[in-house]
Amino acid sequence: MAKHDPLLTVLKLTSEAEEQAALQLKSAQLALQKCLSQLEALRNYRLDYMKQMESHHGKNISASYYHQFHQFVRQVDEAITKQVTSVTEADNQREHRQQYWQEKQQKRKAVELLLEHKALKAREAELRLEQKMVDEFASQQFYRKKVR
Numbered sequence: 001m002a003k004h005d006p007l008l009t010v011l012k013l014t015s016e017a018e019e020q021a022a023l024q025l026k027s028a029q030l031a032l033q034k035c036l037s038q039l040e041a042l043r044n045y046r047l048d049y050m051k052q053m054e055s056h057h058g059k060n061i062s063a064s065y066y067h068q069f070h071q072f073v074r075q076v077d078e079a080i081t082k083q084v085t086s087v088t089e090a091d092n093q094r095e096h097r098q099q100y101w102q103e104k105q106q107k108r109k110a111v112e113l114l115l116e117h118k119a120l121k122a123r124e125a126e127l128r129l130e131q132k133m134v135d136e137f138a139s140q141q142f143y144r145k146k147v148r
Contacts, residue, residue: 007115014108021101028094035090039083046076 053069
């Protein structure tokens with residue numbers, strides 16, 4: 001194989017592209033995890049707030065407090081809905097990045113396979129040349145013995 005084989009440059013470029021895609025995938029996975037954590041925090045916050053209201057069950061509470069409570073729960077529910085959308089978008093982005101990374105990985109593997117085939121063919125040609133030289137040497141030895 002030639003020392004400056006263009007396929008080696010292609011391999012380097014495809015490997016770098018795969019590494020970049022892997023970093024982007026990792027970033028998308030972290031963003032999804034962050035969104036999921038925020039969603040869980042909102043849901044837990046809502047649950048805690050509802051439990052707090054339950055603790056007031058049977059007690060006299062003012063209408064304005066009750067109204068404020070429901071208004072706040074609605075706001076938390078809206079935040080949860082928005083966060084569910086964010087989770088969906090982050091998951092879509094992660095999925096896209098994963099497919100992109102897999103494409104880059106396949107390209108790198110294809111170039112590696114081409115290089116392996118090229119090296120194998122070069123080795124086979126080298127072995128054929130060696131065998132030809134051995135055969136030629138043997139026939140010369142045989143000819144010399146006959147000539148004497």
